[in-house]
Amino acid sequence: MKPSNFDYVKPKTLEETLTLLGDGGRDSVVLAGGQSLMPTLNMRLSAPDLLVDINGLDELSGVKLEGNQIRIGALTRHVEVENSSVIAENCPLIALAMPHIAHPAIRNRGTFGGSIALADPAAELPACICALGAKIEIVGPGGDRKIVAKDFFKDLYETDLKDGEIVTAVEIPVTSSKTKIAFDELSRRHGDYAMAGLAVNAIMEGKKIENISICFFAISATPVLAEGAAGILNNGILDDDSLGKAIQQLESDLDPLPDLYASRALKMHYAKELLKRNLESWMS
Amino acid sequence: MSKFVQVTTTVNGENVSRSVEPRTNLVDFVRYDLELTGSHVGCEHGVCGACTIRLNGEIVRGCLVLAAQADGGVVETIEGLSESGKISDLQDSFLTRNAGQCGSCTPGMLLTADSLLEENKAPTRTEIREYISGNYCRCTGFEAIVDAIEMTSKKRRGGS
Amino acid sequence: MVDSNGLSIHDRPNSYIGRSVPRPNLSRLLKGRGSYADDVKLPRMVHVAFLRSPLAHADIVKIETDKASSASGVIAVYNGKDLAKVCSPWVGVVTHLEGMRSPPQNLLAVDRVRWQGEPVVAVVAQTRALAEDAIELIEVKYKELPLAVDMKTALDDDTEVIHKEYENNLCWERNVNAGDVDAAFAEADVIVEEEFQFGRHTGVTLESRSIVADYDPGEEMLTLYQSTQAPHMKQALFAKHLELDEHKIRIICRDVGGAFGLKAHAYGDEFATAAISKILGRPVKFVADRMESFLADIHARDHVVKGKIGVSKAGKILAIEIDDLTGIGPYSVYPRSSGMEVNQICNLTGGPYKFDNYRARGRVVFQNKPPMCQYRAVGHPIAITVTEGLVEMAASAIDMESIEMRKLNMVADDDYPNKTVSGIPLENLSHQASTDKLMEMVNYKEIRDEQKKLRKEGIYRGVGFAALIEVTNPGPAFYGVGGAPISAQDGCSVKLDAKGNLIVGTSITEQGQGAESVISQVVATAVGITPDKIKVISGDTENTPYGGGTWASRGTGIGGEAAAKAGKVIRDNVLDVAGILLQSEPNTLDIQNNQVVNKSDGAERMSVAEISRVVYYRGDTLPKDFQAEMMAVQHYFPKSYPFAFTNSVHCCHLEVDVNTGFIKLLKHWAVEDCGTVINPQNVDDQVRGGVVQGIGGALYEECIYNEQGQLLNGNLADYLVPMAVELPDIVVGHVESKTFESDLGAKGAGEAGTAGAPAAIMNALNDALMPFDVRLTRQPFTPQKVLEALGKL
Structure with a gap:
């Protein structure tokens, strides 16, 4: 099947993204890695008016060690997390989980934040970040906020994300030698x-x-x-x-x-x- | 925002520019707009791997990426990789070992195998099986494909 | 066909028979240069998509299509009644399955839908996407009807009868009685009974069903680019139902992305595509998407079989009885019928063994699920699982090694020709030699020693066997006698061109199994021309001889023999010319490596290319009373035996995690005897691919339905097929017992893998779980079922 038609826009800044998502008159959806969104569109299980492609927001991408936290940008591809020495050294649980996520071609596109925001009950990363006590960074029309992972996942594919909000990063405490x-x-x-x-x-x-x-x-x-x-x-x-x-x-x-x-x-x-x-x- | 989006991209080394519906995915774009029918469509939900295409140097599911997302990017398909000779040794091994039967999965399988051998020069049979685990083949039972990839890896290591 | 010197094709010098030559058409596929039906793009081509029934049984109250008709890009919208005016309904009954019944079936549902996925409305638009957009604008009002979903209750009095013209949901029943079964059971020292179940699964060809229909009203000519296994059969069917002249229908079947039986049937959506092209006078494309494939492709298996075996203390099989029930959806599928699987089960059960008393009942029932029909290894996995499951249980009951019990009961290799217990002739089989070979390959003692040792560590491994007979090379008794326009014969044309190359046309088709390679190798051998100078054409009704196509493991055995015969004629014809030019007796000459040579010393005399040149350009140099014929067509079908049976024996070694119920296949061995092996590597890979489809049925694949007849896993993520990581290496061995019917001696090899693997897996699984005294007989063997059997849930 082919998707229903939609408009497509690729904003260059986070502000622009939030403005687009904040247009309450339109049913808009964030397109990140697309590895779960695209099948639902292709099967016509959802038919949004607008796809907001955030792949141009470079600031949302990358793995950084910041003090005793690892910050994984929402747009960081699975493959990058999988190959990251920062992750391997400071968050081996995530490193262990990565190879279990689908297949190489999917991991090349799928994003860390996308997996969190989708909240598939069978996905690896939501469980890992809950076990790790991670915090999820969210930006939306009401400003920035952080939420502890375990409070983020509400129900089947249902999260604490409000209309117009997006996940921007996940902060994970680094492991200790006794972990x-x-x-x-x-x-x-x-x-x-x-x-x-x-x-x-x-x-x-x-x-x-x-x-x-x-x-x-x-x-x-x-x-x-x-x-x-x-x-x-x-x-x-x-x-x-x-x-x-x-x-x-x-x-x-x-x-x-x-x-x-x-x-x-x-x-x-x-x-x-x-x-x-x-x-x-x-x-x- | 309009009914069509302009996609300007490099496909197999050629610059192409087309106006497409935003909903057009990358594999439909190469197959129907560019007439590069070597990339196949098997499921349109990202499971079978028949539509595997290289985008900006990495293999992707052609049905899970929009053509619009290839704008400004570099797309390579089985046609391009064949014509450049990049995977000719892999193709030779597939031929010798009869690692393709009906040919539906074959282009996607070759692109996936090529990607594996770029990442891992000496994969074990288990690693080969894991890497191609997202590519359906309904004919061969996979063993011939694993053999052919292993043969290529050995040849590359033993060769020049 | 033995020549004047008493030599057959097997005595040819430089033979390509038995050599693993790379397949000539694979290079193209490896470069992305295949040409599948969906790759065809014609001027003015439009696309059709179908609105399918969301319900399994309902009356169509109203279809509202106005909005769809005026939607962007839409060219036409048709319902079932519209298309019934252009294409007549069909009846999927073959007359030789006596008593079978099935009502006329329309392309699209008319007035009533009978399965979820039945096409209801066709929308034609500029693109597939636009057609799908318009489908969303169609409103169909249904009135739900009571359902007959579960085949086990389909014949109950209080179950809804799907076709009002019948008194119940029975499509067909077959009974077989041989010997005195009751007396034999009374005599038996041990009787074992069990019920076996087989899940409903489907083919999942990676290329879905695809067709481009191009009707030219000027010539009243319909050209169809179709992904199919039987072009001439399709030609006959399209002609009949669209009321066109058969010679004005051309089926072009270029590359086919897997078929496995499911592309040998008539489908309403494909005929609708052709009918619409006829109405519109322009090309129309239909490519089934994966989701609709799960609802619209034929399904397979779905059997419950009660089995019973009686044996003596010494292990002799005295009697077997089976009672098989299968649900086939609301219609018997056209034109092959949905009775063949049951027919095969009745014919094949007990196949490898010598015993005198056999009773079988097979019942085929209608239900509100997608139509079920022939899929790879039709009936075999069921007959073999039942037989080999019963043999295994009986051996266990008398404390005998099951492989010894098999050997004791197998028909001896030197006891062929023979007949099955129900009287089907068997020509030349090798159960003993094949079993001996298998046991050489499998390190059985080591496996058993290791099994004992590992059990103490809580690791449960099992080993299981399955012996079988397989139907290949079917003659007219299969379909033709039942009135279906399905040819049992095949033809091959061989044309020498002006440069000494051969253009070969074959009526068998290529779906990846190597049909063109086989034809090329046989012709190369028969003529004496190297394969690089041979071009094989298949899949085109206008450019190949008439024939059946490729299904039922018939391509090599039947099409290959026609190729051998045609090649021989061309060789003789070339040598006639050579004899004149060289002033030698033709029977002293031969062709080797593209050269005419002396038979005696192999000395080269002249090239075949030179003979071509003379024949085509300098006929004036040949005698006036001589006319060279450089094209030959020959045909063949098996005449002495209704089928060329083959045999095979499998062994599976696996490990069960008794904490998770996961089954890990460690290794699989198969020895099969397909007679003459033309291309050993191709045959091995046919067996391997077949084994893996058998593994699919045994462990993974099942169309899961709820009580409303709704498919719950109709997508590729939820319908599990075997993938690379979970599969073992598969070791294949051969014994070659030629069929004496043909010069080539080849039988089929396409289905033995699928036929035997499930039984071997089941037996290995139950062997692994022996310490727990549990037995699993319901396929697929999922972790859930394993743990339930172990009492862990």
């Missing part, structure tokens, strides 16, 4: 959206765990932080007993949504299995 991470997902075919996935970020000294964030994706409508399970593990020793309890706690922490290939029970089983096999590997 322990895990990233894992189960997908039928390499590069597919996961049937279930897990991103974990913690501080670990010996077997003692602190500040653990356990975030699941492809389980529910949004990335889900398993806070009960994290509470069980936090400030304790990771052993079979505590892990067993944390796994059991997932029954309360998670409310899986079934999809075409996975029932609710399977999703729950996978969540437990992912937590088990990844944290067990921390014990060995």
